[in-house]
Structure formats: structure tokens, C-alpha cells
Amino acid sequence: MAKVGRIYRVVRVEGAGLVKRRILDLGLLPGLEIKVVRKAPLGDPIEIVAKGNPISIRKAEAEKIILEEVKG
Amino acid sequence: MENSKGIFKRYIYVIIPIEVVLGLVYSVAGFIAIINWYLGTTGAGEFLYSDYIPGDLGISLVMLSIGFLMILSAYYWFKRKPVKSLAATTLGLGLAVAAMVMQVLVIIASWLDGIIVGEPIAYEELVMGFLRAEALLGYIALPLFYISLRILSKITT
Amino acid sequence: MARESRRVKIALAGIPNVGKSLIFNRLTGGRAWVGNWPGVTVEKKVGTLRVNGAEIEVVDLPGIYSLTAYSVDELIARNFIVEEKPDVVVCIVSAINLERSLYLALSLLELGANVVIDLNMVDLAEKEGYKIDYKKLEFLIGVPVVPTVATTGRGIGKLKETIVKAIHEKKVQARIVDYGRIVEEAISKIEEVIKDLAPELAEKYPARWIALKLLEGDSDIVGKVSKLPAGKEIIDKANQLREILGKKIGDPESYIVKQKYERVLEIVKAVVERVAVPRVSMTDLLDSVLTHKIVGIPLALSAIYLLFRFAFEVSVPLADLVDVAINSYLHDIVLGIHGLPDWLTSFLADGVIAGVGAVLIFLPIIAFFFLGFAILEDVGYMARVAFLVDKVFHKFNLPGKAVIPLIIGFGCNVPGVMAARAIEDENERKTTALIAPLASCNARLPVYLVIGGAVLGASAGFAVLSLYVLGIILALIVGLLLRKTLFKGASSGFIMELPPYMMPRFDNVAIKTWERTKRFLFKAGTVIFLGTVIVWLLSVTGPEGYLGPEALEDPQLLRESWAGILGQLLASTVFSLMGWDWRAAVALFFGFVAKEIVVSSMAILYGVGEEKIVDVIAERHVFTPLTAYAYMAFVLIYVPCIATLAMVRNELGLKYAILALIYEVLLAYIVSLSIISIGSVLGFR
Structure with a gap:
């Protein structure tokens, strides 16, 4: 599970249909670095930043994005 | 960022101390507003500081939020997060100014309304409206808000 | 085709938050006809652009990121472009969100639209330290680009000129993205099959686009193609190619999106020059407080x-x-x-x-x-x-x-x-x-205040x-x-x-x-107006005919009006379990028009002025605390007012307005009855 404040790289996007396509169309593509910025006060959704643009996404949807942590 | 260091110096010495005091006053006023709301709905007793603090759940929430933001700002400062501290300050002061402006607008509105309806205007009551806690404290917050907004826009995009 | 006889039509497209509605207003002067897209509850706005004596119809498409079949908005946009063939599609591109905007622009180009790019919010980009070489952008994507600032009106004149010019000089850039050898081969194979077996399809849509969508597995296009006589053959071919692609490049849909984004990034890299180093982002900073976990x-x-x-x-x-x-x-x-x-x-x-x-x-x-x-x-x-x-x-x-x-x-x-x-x-x-x-x-608040104030202390x-x-x-x-x-x-x-x-x-x-x-004034206003007139009519007439305007002030007379009779009927039948006075039931009936009327009609029914109504309800013991609370809950839940129902009808259709009416009245009844029965079991009165 992704942690707040860490930087990750997108490995691939799983799932199907609208949710997957929305993720792809927002440019969250394999190779992209994203940062998990914060959680909403109730713990869900989370806010990530990709190339300076904040994007909100529910945890259940974020799980479709397979990530690897970027060291350093 | 030499320049922003100088800016921050002004910020700590001028704004932070006033703001901590202001934050405490807002918090206390917010609590009293809740107590007054309780007293008002149950009829259990006279309002505390009835001239200054209404028995209104909404306004108490606003004042508690302002108080919390100002104290949060001080907390960030001591945690050595000056930029976050400044953001909390600016938003707290901004909400304080918004609450004050709203109160002033409401007073002006009820004055105009008196004229339109043709009822005698209770000037004393209107003037007392300007002394309500969120208005009074808002006057103090206004110049501070201006300063903190200026600093904030200098250090961010 | 009788092209000349038809009005010249342009469409506005853009991702959310690019200032599209402002551009729409700048082009049309703010006068718009607002309706719904056929069959769905998505707003359609149409206006008229007047340039040099010519009248051009401007259609505002929904704010979208892409042109897939997954969302209604995106389907609407692409169907409009394919079926209505607007002369120009103005794609509003945000200078501060260039990547996602251009992604949409390329999607529009692939669909064969005659695109004009409106590079909006250039002032904000400049403020943030970006410089965008729009001439180069124009060169790279092969369609006109006009920088504008919608908020001040800068560049709007030039935009209008460019639109007019583009109407006469159509440019199609459907091959704007190169998907790489493997995918391109598959695309041309499907293209060939389509041109051979379904030439009518290739006339309506760009064959390349259909091929792409079949490779992506787009449900709408797959459905449309399968309905054709040669549909099965085309789909089989596409599926076969999809399988082969899948082995080489993984999921074709992800791959296609990635390739398109890479083209976007190439373009962005070529046209954007950053002149300043970014400082702390204001948005992120404010978010850290505004979405703070406690405050x-x-x-x-x-x-x-x-x-x-x-x-x-x-x-x-x-x-x-x-x-x-x-x-x-x-x-x-x-x-x-x-x-x-x-x-x-x-x-x-x-x-x-x-x-x-x-x-x-x-x-x-x-x-x-x-x-x-x-x-x-x-x-x-x-x-x-x-x-x-x-x-x-x-x-x-x-x-x-x-x-x-x-x-x-x-x-x-x-x-x-x-x-x-x-x-x-x-x-x-x-x-x-x-x-x-x-x-x-x-x-609803006045009703709560009056009844609560009178009974609940x-x-x-x-x-x-x-x-x-x-x-x-x-x-x-x-x-x-x-x-x-x-x-x-x-x-x-x-x-x-x-x-x-x-x-x-x-x-x-x-x-x-x-x-x-x-919109509130026109949609709700007419209904509230009619409702008030109908209530007046039901109050001044009864089985015995016209009762006269006195009925509005005389409780005895009002009792004989249609409204009064209905209220008594309600009180003695469905509401008999609630223990409400018939006057309270009549007031509920009036409340259909607007909840404000509940208090004033109670005042009329009890024969007092509105200022006295609290005292009367308290003195005459009209309600017990329990029946009062049940009544207040009923007022909360049963139909807010006919204007709201009219708006539900306007948004979702008559069927759903009736559904809303039925569920709300039923729910109100159930909740009020539960309050009374549970309350009395618990010993409340």
C-alpha cells in the first residue's frame, strides 16, 4: 500500500472499463512518477500529484495502479 | 532565498505572537457561543457576555475553526515548517476576515431593511452588532491578513 | 449533399476547468438556448456567433478528458462530431494544463474533426513562468492555434477570424499520432478490411479511427460494427489482431493511450519553455491546511x-x-x-x-x-x-x-x-x-420553528x-x-x-x-406561480360553487372549500393514526406548492394572524410533543414543493418526478408513523 509522502513509479494499470481508462486518460501511465500527497480526513480518497497536477482517487481505484517505490 | 528569510523574520516577530493570543480568544469565544446556544435552546439561564457573543452554533464553529487554525500555525512554526505555518495563518485570518465582513454585511442589510419596511430602526442594536465577537476580532485580523497574504504570494507560485 | 442550405455549425470542446463556458459566452454574447442532449440528462447549450453578417451555430460539448465509450459525456461529444459533422471543432486548450488538453485535442484530430485550437489562459501560464511557442505548436499539429485570455477577452477577435477561415479551409490530421510499427500494421490491416467490407462505415467515420477503436475494444464501436452485414468478419479480424498484439505489447488499450501520451509529451517538450524555477506551489500549500485531517x-x-x-x-x-x-x-x-x-x-x-x-x-x-x-x-x-x-x-x-x-x-x-x-x-x-x-x-424551517416553539419548548x-x-x-x-x-x-x-x-x-x-x-426563475417560477393560483382556486371554490374571497380569511368557509374537504378527508383516513388536526392536514396539502405556505395557511385555518399562530397552537393543544415531532418530520420528508418536482421532471423526465413524489410521500408517512408508534411504546406523549 502506498504511503503518504513517498514517491512511486507506475508499473502498470490493471482493472477494466471506465476506472482503468480514466486513470490512463489522466496520464497515469507506466513509467510516470507520482507522489502520494495526503489522505482525506476520513482516510479515503487520497490525493496524488503527477507532474505538478493534483489528482484525487479512491483507495479502491488506486489499487488498480501497480506501483514501485522510487528510492532516494 | 535570502529575501524570503527577511520576510519570514517579520512574520515571526509580528504575526505569530499576536496570532497565538488571537487564536486563544477565538477559541474561548467559540466555546462560549456553544454554551450560549445550549442556554438558548434549553432556556437554562442567561447568556454569557450576551452583548458580544451570540448563541449560534454556526458562528461558534467558525470561531473554533479560526482559533484552531491559528494554534495549528504556531504548532507548525515550532515544528520548523514555516511555509505551512504561514498557510495556516493566512487561511485562519482569511476566515476571520470573512466572518467579520459577513457580520458587517448583515448589519448593513438589516439597516436597509428597516428603511424599506418602514419600521423604526433600532440604531443601538445595529451598533452593538459591530461589537459582536467575530466582528471585533475581525478588525484586528484584517491588517494581519493583508500582511500574511502578501508574504504568502511572494514565496509561492 | 445540400451543404449550403444547412446552417454553419461549430462545436466547443475542452477538458474541465479550461474556461470553456466563458469562451462560449465570449463567442455568442452570452445568449444561449439550454436543453438536454437527446435521451440523457446532460446539459446542451447552443448559441449563435455573429461575424461579418454571418450566423454560426455554436454548440457547447460537455467537458471531457477523452473520447471513449465509457462515459456518457464523451460518447455525446464524439457522436455529435461524427453524426452532425460540425464545420469546425474549437478545442479549448489550457495553457496551464497543456498535456491533458492536448491529449484531448489529438483525440479530436484522430476523429477527423476540423480543429481550431484555442490556447486559453496564456496569462496564467506566463505568470507561472511558462512560455508556449504557439506558432511551433501550430506547425507541429497542423491546425490553427490562437492564444486567448477568456477572462479579459484578449485574442477572442482573432479566434473568431480563425474560426471563419477554418470553415472554408478544412484541415484533417487524423494521422497525428504514430502508434509504432506493430500497432500501425494492425491498424492498416483492419482499415483495409473495413474499406472492403463496409465502405458505408468508412464514409461516416475515419477508417483509421474505427480500426483504433476496435483494437482498443471500444464497446460502442464494437456494437455498431457487429450490426453491419459484414460485421462479424471485421470483428473477428480485429479480435485476432488484438490477440496477436496482446502477446507483443500487452494490453492494447493501455499501449495505445501510452503512445498517444508520448506524442503529446513530445509536442509539449518542443513548444514549452520554462523561464522561471517553480517555487512552492500555492495549491499544494493551501490543500495541506484546507484538507487537514482535523480542521x-x-x-x-x-x-x-x-x-x-x-x-x-x-x-x-x-x-x-x-x-x-x-x-x-x-x-x-x-x-x-x-x-x-x-x-x-x-x-x-x-x-x-x-x-x-x-x-x-x-x-x-x-x-x-x-x-x-x-x-x-x-x-x-x-x-x-x-x-x-x-x-x-x-x-x-x-x-x-x-x-x-x-x-x-x-x-x-x-x-x-x-x-x-x-x-x-x-x-x-x-x-x-x-x-x-x-x-x-x-x-421548511419556519414550520419547525412555529410548531417546535409552540409545543416542544x-x-x-x-x-x-x-x-x-x-x-x-x-x-x-x-x-x-x-x-x-x-x-x-x-x-x-x-x-x-x-x-x-x-x-x-x-x-x-x-x-x-x-x-x-x-433558470431557477423560468423553470421553478412558472410552477410556483401556477401552484399558487391553483391553491387559490381550490380555496375559494367548493362543492357548492364559488365561495368568494372571504374563504381565504374565514376558517368556517374555508372548511367548505375543496381544500378544506380534502384536508378533513385526509385527517380522518390516512392521517387518523397520527392524531393530527384536520387543519394541520390541510396545511400539508397547501405545502405542496411551497413550504412557506404551511405556516400562513395554518394561521388562516385557525383564524388568527401569523404572529399569533404559535400561541394558538400552544394554547389549544393542537399537538402533543410526539405528534408535533411526527408532523415536523412529515414536513421534512414529503414533497418539498411542486417546483422541486418540476425540476426533477425537467432533469430526469416525468417518470422520475412521479417516482420522487411517491417515494417521498410514502417515506414521510412511514417515518412519521414510526415516530408515533415507537414514541408511544417508549412512553412519550
Whole structure:
């Protein structure tokens, strides 16, 4: 599970249909670095930043994005 | 960022101390507003500081939020997060100014309304409206808000 | 084809938050015809652009990121482009969100549209330290690019000129993206099959685009192609190629999107020059406080509280001005006209003028509310409010954005229902529009205050607060039930860009406020007006014919009117278990028109002035505390007013308006009865 404040790289996007396509169309593509910025006060959704643009996404949807942590 | 260091110096010495005091006053006023709301709905007793603090759940929430933001700002400062501290300050002061402006607008509105309806205007009551806690404290917050907004826009995009 | 006889038509496309509605207004002068796209509840706005004596129809497409078959909005946009073949598609591109904007622009180009790029918000990009070489952009994508600043009007003249020029010089750049050898080979193979077997399809759509969509597995296109005589063959070929591709490049859809994005990045890299080093981002900084885990939610509630204060208290003088002008001045003028028959005077004074008054008195509150709301929305804060509460709504199968119609609903349910439009998914939108009326609007408050004040004494404050909470809880529960039955379907989730915080722009806010207020006036106004007239009619007539305007003031006479008879019937039958006075039941009937009327009609029915009604209810023991609370709950839940129902009909159709009516009345009945039965079991009276 992704942690707040860490930087990750997108490995691939799983799932199907609208949710997957929305993720792809927002440019969250394999190779992209994203940062998990914060959680909403109730713990869900989370806010990530990709190339300076904040994007909100529910945890259940974020799980479709397979990530690897970027060291350093 | 030499320049922003100088800016921050002004910020700590001028704004932070006033703001901590202001934050405490807002918090206390917010609590009293809740107590007054309780007293008002149950009829259990006279309002505390009835001239200054209404028995209104909404306004108490606003004042508690302002108080919390100002104290949060001080907390960030001591945690050595000056930029976050400044953001909390600016938003707290901004909400304080918004609450004050709203109160002033409401007073002006009820004055105009008196004229339109043709009822005698209770000037004393209107003037007392300007002394309500969120208005009074808002006057103090206004110049501070201006300063903190200026600093904030200098250090961010 | 009779091209000449048809009006020249252009479409506006763009991702959300690019200032598209402002561009629309700049092009059309703000006059627009607003309706729905056929068969769906998505808003369609059409205006006219006048240049050099020519009239060009401008169609505003929904704000979209892409052109897939997954979302209704995107389907609408691409079907419009394919079926109606607009002469030009103006793609509004955000200079501060160039990547996603260009991604959409390339999608439009692939669809074979004659695109003109409006590079908007160049001022903000400059302020943030970006420089965009728009000439180079023009060169790279092969269609005209016009930099504009919609908020000031900079570049709009040039944009109009470019549109006119583009109408005559069509440019098609359907091959704008190179998908790499492997995919391109597959594309040309399918293209060939299509051109051979289904030439009619290739005439309507660019064959390359169809091929791409078949490789992506686009459900809409796959469906359309399979209906063709040669459909099976084409689909089989496509599936076969998809399988081969899958082995080489993984999921074709992801690969195609990635390739397209890479082309976008290439272009962006070539045209954007960063002149300044980024400093701390203001948006991120403000978000760290505004969505803070402790103070985030209290802050949102504070902002909403101040918004309501602005709407309800600051608008008072205007509302009273209207009141004085209509209900005293105009009313007196009509009463002063001699020689009119009695019934006509009463019809004009108590029916027509009261009806107009009922609409217009409410207008300042609505306008102030929309003004405050538009500011919060323009700043970018409303998206954060949705972000804050999304989890709660998620649990009830609703999107976080559903909170906004409910918040607005606390002011007035009519715009609350209207606001459900902002929700993308059809099922979620319909559900939200149907539950928004359960938010306890401002018009219900006087009923709570009068009855609570008269009967509940010290606990009135808590009782009122509990009703507001009850409204929200019921809305969520009904929402969940609807999502599990009528409006099933996967959640559209909460994947969205959070717009950067911005200073609100005056004209943007003014236009939004004006358009929404106008719609309220026309859609709700006519219904409230008619309702008031009908209530007047039912009150002054009865089985014995015309009773005269005295019936409006005389309780005995009113008892003999249709309204009175109906109320007595209700009180003695369905409401007999509740223990409510027949007058209270009649007041509920009047409350269908607008909740404000409940208190004033009670006053009439008890034969006192409105200022005395609290005393009368208290002295005559009309209610016990238990029946009073049940009555207040009933007022909360049963149909807010006919204007709200009219808006549900307008948004979702008559079927759903009837559904709303039935479920609300039933729910009100069930809840009130439960309060009474459970309450009496617990020993309350």
C-alpha cells in the first residue's frame, strides 16, 4: 500500500472499463512518477500529484495502479 | 532565498505572537457561543457576555475553526515548517476576515431593511452588532491578513 | 449533399476547468438556448456567433478528458462530431494544463474533426513562468492555434477570424499520432478490411479511427460494427489482431493511450519553455491546511455556514423590497380598481399577484446563494469539499460530488436538483437528483420553528437540529437503496483532477450566477406561480360553487372549500393514526406548492394572524410533543414543493418526478408513523 509522502513509479494499470481508462486518460501511465500527497480526513480518497497536477482517487481505484517505490 | 528569510523574520516577530493570543480568544469565544446556544435552546439561564457573543452554533464553529487554525500555525512554526505555518495563518485570518465582513454585511442589510419596511430602526442594536465577537476580532485580523497574504504570494507560485 | 442550405455549425470542446463556458459566452454574447442532449440528462447549450453578417451555430460539448465509450459525456461529444459533422471543432486548450488538453485535442484530430485550437489562459501560464511557442505548436499539429485570455477577452477577435477561415479551409490530421510499427500494421490491416467490407462505415467515420477503436475494444464501436452485414468478419479480424498484439505489447488499450501520451509529451517538450524555477506551489500549500485531517471538515462547514448567512441574511432587504412592492403596493392597486367583479379582483390579488410574489420574494435569496456558491466554486474549493466527504458517500454507493446538491439543497431544493448535473455517471446523477429534495431546505424551517416553539419548548432547538440530520441520513439511505435497485451500476469512482486554487474572476462568477438564477426563475417560477393560483382556486371554490374571497380569511368557509374537504378527508383516513388536526392536514396539502405556505395557511385555518399562530397552537393543544415531532418530520420528508418536482421532471423526465413524489410521500408517512408508534411504546406523549 502506498504511503503518504513517498514517491512511486507506475508499473502498470490493471482493472477494466471506465476506472482503468480514466486513470490512463489522466496520464497515469507506466513509467510516470507520482507522489502520494495526503489522505482525506476520513482516510479515503487520497490525493496524488503527477507532474505538478493534483489528482484525487479512491483507495479502491488506486489499487488498480501497480506501483514501485522510487528510492532516494 | 535570502529575501524570503527577511520576510519570514517579520512574520515571526509580528504575526505569530499576536496570532497565538488571537487564536486563544477565538477559541474561548467559540466555546462560549456553544454554551450560549445550549442556554438558548434549553432556556437554562442567561447568556454569557450576551452583548458580544451570540448563541449560534454556526458562528461558534467558525470561531473554533479560526482559533484552531491559528494554534495549528504556531504548532507548525515550532515544528520548523514555516511555509505551512504561514498557510495556516493566512487561511485562519482569511476566515476571520470573512466572518467579520459577513457580520458587517448583515448589519448593513438589516439597516436597509428597516428603511424599506418602514419600521423604526433600532440604531443601538445595529451598533452593538459591530461589537459582536467575530466582528471585533475581525478588525484586528484584517491588517494581519493583508500582511500574511502578501508574504504568502511572494514565496509561492 | 445540400451543404449550403444547412446552417454553419461549430462545436466547443475542452477538458474541465479550461474556461470553456466563458469562451462560449465570449463567442455568442452570452445568449444561449439550454436543453438536454437527446435521451440523457446532460446539459446542451447552443448559441449563435455573429461575424461579418454571418450566423454560426455554436454548440457547447460537455467537458471531457477523452473520447471513449465509457462515459456518457464523451460518447455525446464524439457522436455529435461524427453524426452532425460540425464545420469546425474549437478545442479549448489550457495553457496551464497543456498535456491533458492536448491529449484531448489529438483525440479530436484522430476523429477527423476540423480543429481550431484555442490556447486559453496564456496569462496564467506566463505568470507561472511558462512560455508556449504557439506558432511551433501550430506547425507541429497542423491546425490553427490562437492564444486567448477568456477572462479579459484578449485574442477572442482573432479566434473568431480563425474560426471563419477554418470553415472554408478544412484541415484533417487524423494521422497525428504514430502508434509504432506493430500497432500501425494492425491498424492498416483492419482499415483495409473495413474499406472492403463496409465502405458505408468508412464514409461516416475515419477508417483509421474505427480500426483504433476496435483494437482498443471500444464497446460502442464494437456494437455498431457487429450490426453491419459484414460485421462479424471485421470483428473477428480485429479480435485476432488484438490477440496477436496482446502477446507483443500487452494490453492494447493501455499501449495505445501510452503512445498517444508520448506524442503529446513530445509536442509539449518542443513548444514549452520554462523561464522561471517553480517555487512552492500555492495549491499544494493551501490543500495541506484546507484538507487537514482535523480542521478540514470544520472549515468546510464554516465556509458553508458563512455562505448561508450571506444568502439568507444579506439578501433580506431585497426580498423585503420585492415583498413591499408586490404584496402591498401592487396588491393595493388591484384592490383599488373599481368595477371589477369580486372574483376577478380576488383572482388577481390573491391568485396572480400572490403567485408572482411567491416566486420573486425567493429570487434574491437564490441569487445571493448562487453568487456565493459560484465564488467558492471558482476558487476551486467545492472540489475539495467533495474530496473531504467522499468516503461517507462512497459507503452509500454515491460519489463525493453528491454532497454539493445536498448542500445547495439546504438552501433550496430546486437548485439542489439542478446541481446534480455536475455528476458524470448517469446512474449516480439520477440517484443524486432524486435524493437532493431530502435536504431540509430553508422554507421548511419556519414550520419547525412555529410548531417546535409552540409545543416542544426547551427541546425545540435539538428537535430542529435532529430533523436536519434526519434529512441527510434518509438521503443517504434512499440513495443506497436506489443504487441497489433502479440505478445499479459500477461506481464511477472519484478519479478527478483537483483544480488549482485561483482568484475568482468577476465575469465568470457573474455569468454563472446569472445563468443559474435565470433558470431557477423560468423553470421553478412558472410552477410556483401556477401552484399558487391553483391553491387559490381550490380555496375559494367548493362543492357548492364559488365561495368568494372571504374563504381565504374565514376558517368556517374555508372548511367548505375543496381544500378544506380534502384536508378533513385526509385527517380522518390516512392521517387518523397520527392524531393530527384536520387543519394541520390541510396545511400539508397547501405545502405542496411551497413550504412557506404551511405556516400562513395554518394561521388562516385557525383564524388568527401569523404572529399569533404559535400561541394558538400552544394554547389549544393542537399537538402533543410526539405528534408535533411526527408532523415536523412529515414536513421534512414529503414533497418539498411542486417546483422541486418540476425540476426533477425537467432533469430526469416525468417518470422520475412521479417516482420522487411517491417515494417521498410514502417515506414521510412511514417515518412519521414510526415516530408515533415507537414514541408511544417508549412512553412519550
